[in-house]
Amino acid sequence: MQQSWIGGGLRFSYCTEHDLPDISRMLSKESVCRWLFFGPNTNEATRSYFLPLIEEVQAALWEGRTPDHHVFTVRLEDTKDFVGQCALFPVDFSPGSFLIGYQLDDIYWKRGYGTLACTFLVYFAFTVLDGYRLNGDTVAGNTASRRVMERCGFVLEGIQRQYWHARGGYYDRLIFGLLASDLTPERLSALGEAFTE
Template sequence: MFTIREKDSGNFIGQCALLPIEFTNGNYLIGYQIDDTQWRKGYGSAACEFLVYYGFEVLDAFRLTGDCAEGNIGSEKAMIKAGFQPEGRQKRYWIKNGKWYNKLHFGLINEDISEEKMEMLRKTYNKT
């Protein structure tokens, strides 16, 4: 799990994480949440892209898995821009305050990300 902070001020922006999926090695569930004062500034997209870098480059994942509620446009766009493929939709997966939400599934296989893209991610996120 990572905490996201603004580079100069150190102000809290949000969190993101890669969680191992049980019964296998190398498949991780991604997650991110950005403080609502910081939405729509590109942080969610950057967090998702960082998780792709960390998952494939550092954890040597073979697959990254993601999901979101249908209608969570910010999350869906962040995953699609990072290269995730839509993998299906489960109807009426969650209920909150009497409202039903469908669940959208996404996945990214290590072989489906180009070496050019990985090189770009290394240049952006590997500061060591």
């Protein structure tokens, strides 16, 4: 199975253990974790979360099968500098439905990379995995993440009030969804052409 894709000046590759120091550094920042229900993380906390996912992905790729989880490192194509990470997680009992996730290092904010990462997940879920639905969520105040999903075609489907309790407060959860059937055949074809090896 292919392990790396290029699009919009970024390279999306399945995470390896070698990526963990960069991911840990990013997730140790207060700015990056501001709108997350976790963090800032210690290196140990980040490693204990990501390493089992990475090991599952690498074992599946080694055996020639599709991983259950899809966790990608995002780097600049030309310099290989670390930009962030993004992921697709399967939804229990709903084959073809995935939860999206993405975090970018704060030095790469406001450059369109979040939208590009989300677009890559849409491409991967609907074109590579032949999925039917994507699920996304964000804290109500995180307008940047909300705009990323909306630019990628996601629709606000609901609000869960006081869903997260973090940093001494309660936060509403905005729930977004995107169906493969929401995209025209032309849009799906364009996605397939946007990301190559």
